[in-house]
Amino acid sequence: MKKVMQMFITVVIAALGLMYLTFVLNSQQGYSGGNTLTVYNWGDYIDPELITKFQQETGIKIIYQTFDSNEAMLTKIAQGGTSFDVAIPSDYAISKMKEQGLLIPLDHCKIPNLKYIDPRFLDLPFDENNEYSAPYFWGTLGIIYNPEILEGMEFTSWNDLWDERLRNEILLYDSAREVIGMGLNSLHYSLNDTDIDHLMEAKRKLDALSPNIKAIVGDEVKMLLANEEAAIGVVWSGDASEIIGANDKLDYVIPDEGTNIWFDNIVIPAGAKNVEGAHLFINFMLDPENAAQNTEYVGYSTPNMKALEYLPEEITGDVRFYPGSDITDKFELYENLGKKMTAYYNELFLEFKMHRK
Amino acid sequence: MERLSSIYLVGVFIVLYAPIFYLVYYSFNSAGTMYSFEGFTFDWYREVFCDTRLFIILLNTIVIALLSSAISTVIGVLGALAITRVKTKRFRNALLTLNNVMIVSPDVIIGASFLVLFTMIGINLGFGSVLISHIAFSVPIVVLMVLPNLEEMSPTLIDAAQDLGASRWDVLTRVVIPYISPGIFAGFFMALTYSLDDFAVTFFVTGGGFSTLSVEIYSLARRGISLTINALSTLIFLVTLLLVLGYYIISKQGAKPGKAGVRE
């Protein structure tokens, strides 16, 4: 009993001591003060120096929380219980949040820097007139491959993936829309197709791809490709630029048939406590110099046209990551398919995953 | 036979520590990734000490782990005691099944249902909700670890103590608990593991800027885990190692003769 009690008391005292330390540190940082802004973002998706800069310029303290998937973030915001002033979801999540009334409209008078955004990226179907969101980063879905391992192979179309020489070589994302969308695109259908016949056709085609697939993975795909664990993968452009940064033997290409174009935008969720501060933050991130700094840190493509002037030529001239409008016109945004169709897509994807044996 | 046993144990330890050493090795990598070692650097360690937010998160994690494990151990021990005193087999089975529901449920479900529960009751998400949730999911494993010891305990021990005039409290604190203390410690350490590792539940029930190390690490996955985390984990590992060694050396100095029946 004595031993148990000793342990118990040590533990509780240690915990209380650390709690006190946390409290001290928190107040030092100014977290318990009133003027705060809670930012809900993907992990490591903003230059920490910009946070410091914002705090210095405005005197507002930023409380930073992170999430790892749109759906998880959505669930948190929808349930309530805690408030966020600013969040950075992806396009399809934004349209869902709009539907569920989870967003506060933006006051465009307070974010004049919106004018610096490339008009291609404004007024998009998931948020017309940018009523609720401002673009943060954007990108595409494409094929990244290792030309050294895959000597002489060219990739211009999704159908090139079905080549027999790629047996057990391909990495795919564990995400229904990306994989099924790829199947649909390869058949020249829209990746928002809801026609059951087309979907079944795509599924059959994907089943034929199974022998070529090495694994269906998540974010670790970057590590795997840079490590040359696999020779080819279907990834987002943001990941591709990181992988290439780590291993410059690899190359990224966008297939001719077209592909998905995605956006991560800044929104103000309902229940935000500091709406004024939120607008200040959004305008701050849209400032061309800040956007350029952020782009250099994060490595994804910025939608901010003026920011391009502050970035080196080698980044902005890279058509793989900054394709012109002639190419982007062919791209499709993910439409919100509605719950039933989304469930159907997921069932198909689950069957596809189980089919690979 | 002796040689074989040593080799086997060494082998097990090597496998257990292989990933840890891998992480430690790359925490010195100047290339910033976990696959190609370029050069040796202390940069990541420097970053750990500069990042106050990360430090606060680390403290949060430890506080939650220690407190939730301690409290859940208490509840778990009481629960195990309660279960063994139940007379009917059916009720016992039912309790045990209920006890294990949380161990079998995927974290997502636990997290989501707790979130719904908390918001229904109207609790503000933050330190409190995370602590309660951690206590909640640690209790079952404490029960599981303590039960075998309780069941093995011969009831004649209790009878003997009572015959010698021990009160209820004495029986509990001076007979039962010492007997099951290995189970209690096992339960406590398992609860620590559950709490330190938890991501999904914490993610769903946290709020107000409160975050733990797991939540941060999992959120970094999309962008790539910075080697600062490697450095931090190495430091955590070293500190825990020192604590374990230190605790062991201290307890050995106040050594008592071994338990009856265990050969020295």
Next chain:
Amino acid sequence: MKRCAMQGRTRNIYLIPYMLWIVLFVVAPIALIMYYSMFNIDGAWSLENYRRFFTPVYLSMTLRSFWYAILITGFALLIAYPTAYLLTKTEHKQLWLMLIILPSWINLLLKVYAFIGILGFYGPINSFLRIIGIGSRQILFTGFSFIFVAVYIFIPYMILPVFNALEELNPSLVDAARDLGASPWATFRRVIFPLTVSGVKAGCRAVFIPALSLFMITRLIAGNRVITLGTAIEQHFLVTQDWGMGSTIAVFLIIAMGLTMIMTENGKLVK
């Protein structure tokens, strides 16, 4: 067995905090889960989810989850038991035990990432295989690597209860058996193992039950070559936002767990 009148009251007091916990955090969420499982994706009251579960996709997934969980538990036991046994023979057993648990406190995702590196094509294992002439093998994304990493994660859960049970074992019983002429194997089979079986059972439960709902390493290590019920649940809860179907699968997991409990019941009450 005589019982003091006081025993009744004692039991009531013990039960209170525990029952409170059960009601709040087990019964309430289960009720919630069962409630959600009755709603199909449109939000209408229906048993459609249950119908969907009894289709080949989900049933084979269930069988596969069970099979893998059994394998993982079996291997964990196979490796943990000798380890625990050898530990009890060492001088600083408490220290070694702590050192075995220590790695489990390092974040899981980090360890899995480390395994991706270690088991990778260009990782240390394959380098070793190349050196000794076997040549590189595809270790990652196989059932083998999945079970290996799963066993790695669950080893402490199995070692602790088995170790505790072995510690309780009276060594004079082993001596007696040997004196009476029993071979080491017979001693193990008829003395040591039966007397430690409660620890083995506790360990098996602590491993088998969570192994049923593994999902993270199905993706990270097995590259989704292995699909468990946990995978499907996570998909439904998060991606599809079909809490109904996710809850239904959870209901079946709970039922499966209940059956496992009943089948491995100790049967011993406090005498």
